[in-house]
Amino acid sequence: MLALVSPALLVMVLLIVIPVGWLAWQSIYHDGFTLENYQRILGEDIYWRSFALTFEISLLVTLLALLLGYPVAYAANAVSKGRSVVILALVVLPFWTSVLVRAYAWLALLQRTGVINQLLQYLGIIHEPLALVHNTFGTVVATVHILLPFMVLPLYAAMQKIPPDLMQAGASLGAGPAHAFWRIFLPLSLPGVLAGSTLVFVLCLGFYITPELLGGGRTVMVSMLVSRNVELYNQWGAASAVGVVLLISVLVIFSAVSRFVPLDRVLGQK
Amino acid sequence: MKTFSPGRIAFVSFCALVLLFLILPVLIIVPMSFSSARFLTFPPPSLSLRWYREYVDNPAWMQATQVTLTVAIFTVLIATPLGVAAAYAISQSKLRIMRLVHATLLLPLVVPIIITAVGIFFVYARVGLVATMPGLVLANVMLGLPYVVISVVAGLRSFDATQEMVARSLGMNRLRSFFAVTLPQIKASVIAGAIFAFISAMDETIVALFISGGQYQPLTKRMFTALRDEIDPTIASISTLMTAASFLLVLVASLRQRKDA
Numbered sequence: 001m002l003a004l005v006s007p008a009l010l011v012m013v014l015l016i017v018i019p020v021g022w023l024a025w026q027s028i029y030h031d032g033f034t035l036e037n038y039q040r041i042l043g044e045d046i047y048w049r050s051f052a053l054t055f056e057i058s059l060l061v062t063l064l065a066l067l068l069g070y071p072v073a074y075a076a077n078a079v080s081k082g083r084s085v086v087i088l089a090l091v092v093l094p095f096w097t098s099v100l101v102r103a104y105a106w107l108a109l110l111q112r113t114g115v116i117n118q119l120l121q122y123l124g125i126i127h128e129p130l131a132l133v134h135n136t137f138g139t140v141v142a143t144v145h146i147l148l149p150f151m152v153l154p155l156y157a158a159m160q161k162i163p164p165d166l167m168q169a170g171a172s173l174g175a176g177p178a179h180a181f182w183r184i185f186l187p188l189s190l191p192g193v194l195a196g197s198t199l200v201f202v203l204c205l206g207f208y209i210t211p212e213l214l215g216g217g218r219t220v221m222v223s224m225l226v227s228r229n230v231e232l233y234n235q236w237g238a239a240s241a242v243g244v245v246l247l248i249s250v251l252v253i254f255s256a257v258s259r260f261v262p263l264d265r266v267l268g269q270k
Numbered sequence: 271m272k273t274f275s276p277g278r279i280a281f282v283s284f285c286a287l288v289l290l291f292l293i294l295p296v297l298i299i300v301p302m303s304f305s306s307a308r309f310l311t312f313p314p315p316s317l318s319l320r321w322y323r324e325y326v327d328n329p330a331w332m333q334a335t336q337v338t339l340t341v342a343i344f345t346v347l348i349a350t351p352l353g354v355a356a357a358y359a360i361s362q363s364k365l366r367i368m369r370l371v372h373a374t375l376l377l378p379l380v381v382p383i384i385i386t387a388v389g390i391f392f393v394y395a396r397v398g399l400v401a402t403m404p405g406l407v408l409a410n411v412m413l414g415l416p417y418v419v420i421s422v423v424a425g426l427r428s429f430d431a432t433q434e435m436v437a438r439s440l441g442m443n444r445l446r447s448f449f450a451v452t453l454p455q456i457k458a459s460v461i462a463g464a465i466f467a468f469i470s471a472m473d474e475t476i477v478a479l480f481i482s483g484g485q486y487q488p489l490t491k492r493m494f495t496a497l498r499d500e501i502d503p504t505i506a507s508i509s510t511l512m513t514a515a516s517f518l519l520v521l522v523a524s525l526r527q528r529k530d531a
Contacts (some may be wrong), residue, residue, distance in 0.1 A: 004359035005371050008352040008415055012374050015412035019389025020381060026392065068288045075285045090289045094296050096516045098473035100490050101509040104497060105295035108302060111501070115298065148292060206382025208476055213497055223384035230388055230480070243385040250382060 020247070027240035037241035047225065047242065054222045057140060057211075058204035064144045065151040065200045066193065073155035073192070077162075088156070095149040103213045106142040107133060110214075134216025142210045147203055151196040158192025159185075191261045198257040202250050222246050296513065303506035321507040330492065331508070338472055338488040340403070345410040345471040350464045352411070353418025358448070360419070361426040375419045378412060383476045386413075391480040401483035409477050414467030421466065425459025426452075462523040469516050 027037050041047040076087040094102065109115045110133035117129040132138055162185060170180035208223040215221070220228075222242060229239035306318035325331050360372050378386065390409055391400065399405030429452065437447035453460070475490040482491050489508060496502050 001359040001363035001365065001368075004355040005368075005375075008356035008375055008419070009371060011352065011408070011412050011415060012377060015390060015393075015408060016377050016381060016386055017374070019393045020385060021389075022392055023385065023389040068291070071281060072285050072288050075281075087285075087289065090293050093517065093520075094292050096469060096520045097296050097513050098475070098490065098509070098516070100473070100475050100493055100497075101299065101513055102295055104493070104501075104505055104509055105299050107497065107501060108506075109295060109298060145291065145295060148288075206384055208384050209494070213494075223382065226384050226388055227479075230391065236392065239388055243382075243388060246382055247385050250380070254380065 023240045024244050024247075026236055027244050030237050037237045038245075040238060041241060041245060046220075050220050050222055050225045051245070053220070054205060057136065057143070057219070057221065058201050061140060061143050061147060061204045062151075062197050062201045064140070065148050066197060068144070069148055069151035069155055069196065070193075073152045073159055076152075076156050077159040091149050091152045094145070099146055099209050102146055103142055103210050106138065106145065106210075106214060110138050110141070133214050134218075136215065136219045138214040138216075139211045139219045139221075142214050143204060143207055146210065147200045150199045150203060154195040154199065155189065155192040158189050158195070162188045194257060195261045198253060198261075202253055205250060206246060299506050299509045299513070302503060303510040305503070308503060321503045324504045325507045328504070331489070331504070333485060334487055334489045334492045337403075337406070337482075337486055338490070341406050341410055341488060342468045342471040344407045345414050346464050346468045348407070349411045349414040349418050349467045350460065353415050353463060353467070354422050354460055356415075357419045357422035357426060358452075361423055362431065372419075372423075376416050379416050387477040387480045390477060394481050400481055401486055403486050406478065406482055406486060406488070409481060410471040410474055413474060413477065414470045417466035417470055418460075418463035421459045421463030422456060425456040429455055458526040461526050465519045465523040469519055472512065472515070 028034065030036075041051075072087065072091065076084045076091075079087070107114075111117070112129040112131070114132070116132060117126075120126045121129065132141075166184050166188070167180050170184050171177070175183065206223055207221060208227065211219045211221040212224055212227075215224075223246070225242050226239045226246070229235040229242065303321055304317050304319070306316045306320055356371075356375060360368050360375075394400045394405050399408070433455075434447050434451050437451045438444060442450065473490065474488070475494055478488050478491045479494060482488060489512070493505055493508060496505060
């Protein structure tokens with residue numbers, strides 16, 4: 001049995017375990033052990049601000065995704081099977097569109113001469129085009145769009161496990177629909193909320209394409225810090241240290257949450 | 271008991287708007303790609319295949335397309351057997367260590383892709399695999415493996431392993447019983463896994479940004495570079511084709527899975 005897994009395992013060891021391990025090593029070793037790279041993260045403003053901004057954006061994106069995703073998951077769970085297939089298909093289809101293509105689409109929608117600005121001007125709502133992209137706003141909109149399916153699918157899976165009789169039982173005992181929702185349905189759907197939120201938050205922490213293309217150079221998220229240190233400044237040590245801090249944040253969040261919800265199943269949804 | 275209370279109407283329209291938000295950006299690229307104008311104007315001045323011609327006539331885009339297809343095909347050919355073998359071992363073996371092995375095989379989904387990309391770049395720079403075809407294929411095999419493993423492990427969960435034991439007790443060896451009894455029954459999940467690995471390789475951008483170069487640049491890398499400079503509508507035509515390919519493949523995968531169930 002071990003012989004059967006060894007080729008796949010070898011690929012993983014060579015192409016992700018060793019590379020990431022090397023990255024970690026490089027962050028602390030440069031002609032002798034050094035914590036210089038980490039001191040820089042703590043000391044220099046750019047690094048601090050980038051980490052703070054990344055966490056802020058991730059939190060905002062997670063909240064928005066939850067706000068938009070919960071009703072959709074609820075609807076998919078409540079309607080007949082045929083309709084629920086349609087709703088889920090609309091959720092899953094963008095999932096299988098390249099992130100790059102979706103970033104491009106948002107660029108086309110949001111730019112100064114883009115669809116939304118033209119429409120708003122045509123309708124006479126605005127007279128000057130709004131700055132919808134090349135800023136944090138554009139980044140957040142596109143990121144929410146890309147990550148929303150990761151919120152809806154775990155929510156839907158959790159809601160599917162809630163027996164419908166429970167709500168009926170609540171109703172027969174005199175609970176109004178709103179009351180039954182708040183006291184029965186919502187608490188039982190919390191594992192889905194936790195799983196979806198974790199997934200969206202963690203994926204957002206490492207986002208690269210949308211902030212790079214839609215952030216206009218001002219929204220410097222952590223992953224851009226990593227790539228700039230490699231590409232522009234050839235600072236491999238600095239890039240590695242930033243990467244290690246990002247990786248540790250992700251792993252800590254994952255392992256903390258997986259005590260409450262089985263995340264391995266959630267991860268497999270894409 | 272359908273009531274059209276204001277609350278219900280608000281709820282339904284909210285959901286409809288969210289679904290529109292999800293699907294509209296994916297659809298908007300289609301009219302853009304068939305527009306004759308350089309910029310998206312409403313209504314499009316006239317329909318034309320101009321941007322498709324621009325794509326087909328450009329040797330750089332064609333070369334990139336060839337690289338993407340080659341990488342995706344080799345990725346599937348390598349990742350599928352490796353993933354199926356690993357998934358089989360994971361679901362059959364009761365060894366403790368298999369849990370760790372399983373987790374390791376899912377690492378590419380957990381580690382932020384930018385970290386993976388930079389790590390691979392460091393290693394490739396040392397061993398001379400930057401800007402090579404084998405380097406690109408290997409990285410995509412690693413990134414595609416989790417999809418095969420997840421899909422096949424799920425397929426094997428609903429497969430009754432005693433059937434294979436029966437085949438072996440009747441004299442087949444393990445390998446033959448796998449191919450004769452097990453594989454036909456998990457075929458749909460194998461195909462689904464292979465298709466997801468293909469799409470993953472076709473869409474992969476970030477690792478390619480770091481490790482590909484010269485004549486071995488996939489479509490996504492060229493698209494990304496083009497998008498950073500200016501918005502070239504040729505990208506709309508390429509995006510439309512890529513999206514159509516993905517949707518078609520997902521459709522095939524889900525139809526097969528339904529047939530299996």
